[in-house]
Amino acid sequence: MSAPLPWLEAPLQQALHQRAHALLIHGPAGVGQYEFGFGLSRALLCEATGEGAIRPCGRCTACHLMDTHGHPDFRLLLPEALREPLGWAEEESRKKDAKPSKWIRIEEVRQAIDWTHQSVSRGVAKVLLIHPATAMQEASANALLKTLEEPSAQVRLLLTATDPELLLPTIRSRCQRLGLALPPREQALEWLKERGLAQPQVLLDAAGGRPLEAVALAGEGVDAAAWAALPQRLRQGDATAVASWGLPRLLETLLKLCHDLMAQAAGGAPRYFPAETLPPGAALAELASWSRELTQLSRHDEHPWNASLLAESLVAQAAALWPARAGSSRARVTTLGR
Ligand SMILES: [Zn+2]
Structure with a gap:
């Protein structure tokens, strides 16, 4: 998603100044944790130069590579069940009858850790986004701990969690936290209206005030x-x-x-x-x-x-x-x- 969610813009700029090696992004479901993590990754890797440049610029090669899912210094760990909803599905990888897993596979965590030790391709940084970090089982989380303890200088780790208490305390304590909040009602309604939803107030209530959830409902054919x-x-x-x-x-x-x-x-x-x-x-x-x-x-x-x-x-x-x-x-x- 390249159009940023308006309620995430201010926390994103704030996070850019937070030079944390590992950031734990948390907040209610439907606030846009993935969108935030991806947007922040794009901003961290953006190659816009000059004083006062707004990152992500949306125009440089790095931004373009992020949009086409081809940036060599970005890696995303997702459970299989989220690949299709978030636009990361690979055609051939999925067996039709098998229920997609809601866990992040440990081999993928290990590969991603190896990847963080390789040199940076484009010279800016390397970003590993784990969404949600609570989809790692204990062995995976333990494998990641070492990377959190001995960070490579150019590597940034972004973890998301709706409930950070579900993460291992050792993971939590090694991350800086960044909390996201649901947008004020007026801002959420404005955004839903821009997306062409009829009677957005009905769907926003239906979704308990979570605008992304309201869009998901509409996408499933449940209109106001x-x-x-x-x-x-x-x-x-x-x-x-x-x-x-x-x-x-x-x-x-x-x-x-x-x-x-x-x-x-x-x-x-x-x-x-x-x-x-x-x-x-x-x-x-x-x-x-x-x-x-x-x-x-x-x-x-x-x-x-x-x-x-x-x-x-x-x-x-x-x-x-x-x-x-x-x-x-x-x-x-x-x-x-x-
Ligand atoms: Zn850019």
């Missing part, structure tokens, strides 16, 4: 109108509304709906759905038990059940939250996972 129609469709037990969704997205959305219905039942304001789209009448006690069940389900990322059966069953559960209307013969649905 579809989001606003969702509570009613779920009430009707209409599983076609979510038929194309993956389970993680469905579970996350149902948790948001559950949160809002509970807020509403308790007399508070919803957070993710427009208030007028939430059908009233669901009982607080049932919502509380549904919330616990959804939370439990979302902790497992490998579901033993058939995904589409589970999705249908979850939709039926949602529909059963509201009292059946007069004349309806819908039966109560037994809950899952007990």
